[in-house]
Amino acid sequence: MDSALASDTPYVRDSVRTAVKVLIVGHFAVGKTTYVGTLSEIRPLRTEERMTQAGASVDDLAGIRDKTTTTVAMDFGRLTLSDDLVLYLFGAPGQQRFTRLWDDLARGALGALILVDTARLKESFAVMDIVEKQGLPYAVAVNHFDGSPRFPDEEVREALDLAATTPLITCDARDRRSSTEALISLVDHLLTLDAETP
Amino acid sequence: MSPRRNERSLVRPHVVTGGRAHPTRNVFDLVTLVIAAGDLPRAGLSPEKLRIVELCRGGALSVAEIAGHLGLPVGVAKVLLSDLVDSGHLTTRATAPAAQQSKVRLLQEVLDGLRARL
Ligand SMILES: Nc1nc2c(ncn2[C@@H]2O[C@H](COP(=O)(O)OP(=O)(O)OP(=O)(O)O)[C@@H](O)[C@H]2O)c(=O)[nH]1
Ligand SMILES: [Mg+2]
Numbered sequence: 001m002d003s004a005l006a007s008d009t010p011y012v013r014d015s016v017r018t019a020v021k022v023l024i025v026g027h028f029a030v031g032k033t034t035y036v037g038t039l040s041e042i043r044p045l046r047t048e049e050r051m052t053q054a055g056a057s058v059d060d061l062a063g064i065r066d067k068t069t070t071t072v073a074m075d076f077g078r079l080t081l082s083d084d085l086v087l088y089l090f091g092a093p094g095q096q097r098f099t100r101l102w103d104d105l106a107r108g109a110l111g112a113l114i115l116v117d118t119a120r121l122k123e124s125f126a127v128m129d130i131v132e133k134q135g136l137p138y139a140v141a142v143n144h145f146d147g148s149p150r151f152p153d154e155e156v157r158e159a160l161d162l163a164a165t166t167p168l169i170t171c172d173a174r175d176r177r178s179s180t181e182a183l184i185s186l187v188d189h190l191l192t193l194d195a196e197t198p
Numbered sequence: 199m200s201p202r203r204n205e206r207s208l209v210r211p212h213v214v215t216g217g218r219a220h221p222t223r224n225v226f227d228l229v230t231l232v233i234a235a236g237d238l239p240r241a242g243l244s245p246e247k248l249r250i251v252e253l254c255r256g257g258a259l260s261v262a263e264i265a266g267h268l269g270l271p272v273g274v275a276k277v278l279l280s281d282l283v284d285s286g287h288l289t290t291r292a293t294a295p296a297a298q299q300s301k302v303r304l305l306q307e308v309l310d311g312l313r314a315r316l
Pocket of ligand 1: 026027028029030031032033034035091143144145146171172173174
């Protein structure tokens with residue numbers, strides 16, 4: 001009596017015991033959804049949360065009807081990395097005001113990959129602030145759009161005020177290999193950070 | 199593909215959760231893996247809880263995936279999942295270990311897994 005719902009659902013392998021997550025963040029239309037879709041082994045899923053402008057959940061405001069609410073979508077995908085381990089990628093919205101959503105996303109996350117577009121570097125400041133406030137380690141990936149200017153790394157680093165140790169990579173969110181390499185740079189960086197802190 | 203999969207819940211979240219905004223336990227991360235536990239009687243479960251139990255019978259899924267498949271906001275899904283763990287219908291699988299030493303091992307495993315995909 002298997003329902004249609006259960007029979008075509010891609011379940012996590014039985015042997016998997018550990019699930020981790022990495023956030024894919026960036027400003028509007030920088031390529032987050034594309035990136036998650038390129039790497040995910042399942043059809044990416046999407047959830048929607050209704051948030052008030054203040055950042056509280058609508059559920060916390062039962063009965064108050066005239067608050068402005070917005071629907072925030074986040075999409076996510078999954079990669080099975082070993083018999084034991086799956087990695088989830090969450091494409092996170094760049095709006096700072098959704099504090100509760102961000103707390104939820106950041107809790108337990110290994111780190112964040114910040115996608116930037118060289119034609120709109122300034123638009124990345126807000127999202128970098130959020131990631132830093134959440135205390136998440138991160139790497140920056142320039143998602144190269146056709147027609148976007150190519151700046152030397154040093155100029156991008158300076159414009160974004162990156163620490164010397166923060167990885168800066170170029171990637172194409174539509175390309176699997178390139179997107180995987182960006183993720184590898186991030187995890188390599190996380191490993192260095194964790195090996196340093198006793 | 200089932201047309202039900204992407205159907206948005208037509209019921210107000212508050213009705214679905216019986217008016218509660220917070221789960222009875224705060225153990226659910228977005229990536230906590232959830233699976234059905236045994237074959238408890240399902241009589242008396244609300245339609246939404248029934249759908250969750252049905253979905254979870256097939257194997258393990260993360261909290262975020264369950265919410266995504268059933269078109270529920272994550273906050274609502276957490277409340278329902280928490281109830282279903284309390285009632286013994288569902289159980290969770292251990293997620294990421296906390297200790298620093300195993301964190302390094304975990305990151306190494308992530309790195310190896312990613313490199314193997316190149
Ligand atoms: N040329 C080029 N186009 C890209 C690249 N990545 C994404 N795009 C396109 O840019 C547009 C926006 O990409 P999305 O992946 O939807 O961006 P997003 O960050 O999810 O956008 P929002 O969720 O709306 O903030 C889409 O039309 C993509 O096809 C890239 O690397 N190069
Ligand atoms: Mg998007």
